[in-house]
Amino acid sequence: MKVLVTGVGGLLGAAIAREFAADHDLIALGRPQLDITDDGAVKAAVGEHRPSIVINCAAYNDVDGAEDDPTAALRLNAFAVLSLSRAAASVGATIVHFSSDFVFDGESDRPYREEDRTNPRSIYGASKLLADWFALEAPSAYVLRVESLFGPPGPNGARRGSLGTIAERIRAGEEAPVFVDRTVSPTYTPDVARAVRALIERDAPRGLYHCVNGGATTWATIAERIAAIVGKPLKIRPLTLETATLRARRPRYCAMSNAKLARAGVVMPSWQEALERFLLN
Numbered sequence: 001m002k003v004l005v006t007g008v009g010g011l012l013g014a015a016i017a018r019e020f021a022a023d024h025d026l027i028a029l030g031r032p033q034l035d036i037t038d039d040g041a042v043k044a045a046v047g048e049h050r051p052s053i054v055i056n057c058a059a060y061n062d063v064d065g066a067e068d069d070p071t072a073a074l075r076l077n078a079f080a081v082l083s084l085s086r087a088a089a090s091v092g093a094t095i096v097h098f099s100s101d102f103v104f105d106g107e108s109d110r111p112y113r114e115e116d117r118t119n120p121r122s123i124y125g126a127s128k129l130l131a132d133w134f135a136l137e138a139p140s141a142y143v144l145r146v147e148s149l150f151g152p153p154g155p156n157g158a159r160r161g162s163l164g165t166i167a168e169r170i171r172a173g174e175e176a177p178v179f180v181d182r183t184v185s186p187t188y189t190p191d192v193a194r195a196v197r198a199l200i201e202r203d204a205p206r207g208l209y210h211c212v213n214g215g216a217t218t219w220a221t222i223a224e225r226i227a228a229i230v231g232k233p234l235k236i237r238p239l240t241l242e243t244a245t246l247r248a249r250r251p252r253y254c255a256m257s258n259a260k261l262a263r264a265g266v267v268m269p270s271w272q273e274a275l276e277r278f279l280l281n
Helices: 011-021 039-049 063-068 070-090 123-136 161-171 189-201 219-230 259-263 271-280
Strands: 002-006 025-029 053-056 094-100 141-146 176-179 207-210 236-239
Touching: 002 011, 002 039, 011 025, 011 189, 039 070, 053 070, 063 070, 063 123, 070 094, 070 123, 094 123, 094 189, 123 141, 123 207, 141 189, 161 176, 161 219, 161 271, 176 219, 207 259, 219 236, 219 271
Parallel strands: 002 025, 002 053, 053 094, 094 141, 141 207, 176 236
Antiparallel strands: none
16 A cells, blocks of 8 residues: 555654565655645645555644644644545545544543543544544544554654653653642553554554553652562652643543454554553563
């Protein structure tokens, strides 16, 4: 297959590119090669390459910054996805887009399922929910909600994600600020990449999936597990949603269930097993 991937400079985009590079015709595009907020450039790139799969990994990820600059967040997270979806449809390609746990309000007491009501509490969350709708309007689309991403860094090594930053501080013997009241499903980017490939190659039913590693845990427990795996003392500065100074509201409970993905034949490893692979490889 010919696979066009956007946003290859980030954690997820780099993992997707690595996964598809060996066995497929890969067109890997970072921001310098394609500004996906430029509708004309998107149409031209997709029209030139005529891929069978378009995988969008580009995103505006500054959750607090989105509160100050909603136009930038909406342009990249929502309307650019509409452009990509329409361009993919014009050449008969399947669009793959990644969404977020921030589409939920965090008031649940169990892992969120795909059919659960969305209720974003931030500009960032609203922009990601709009993108869900835009992508799912395409004739052939997979929308995969991911969260708390961690994995090998992209080409520039700039973005590490919250878990990567915590691990770096613990390895260095430094204090790590950690939320003690947020529950998540950590997601290892190589596992996401393998799941995407499996869905596509198996021609699984299109639609919305939660693509996270198995299990739900707090950030404090993640930090404890990291310290145990790397053999370092744990020094944390406990944070709570009430005491942290944040521009955007974070969902308190945002773990997601990957049961629908498993029913499609793609079983994700537990977050504990994924974390060990990340830290020990």
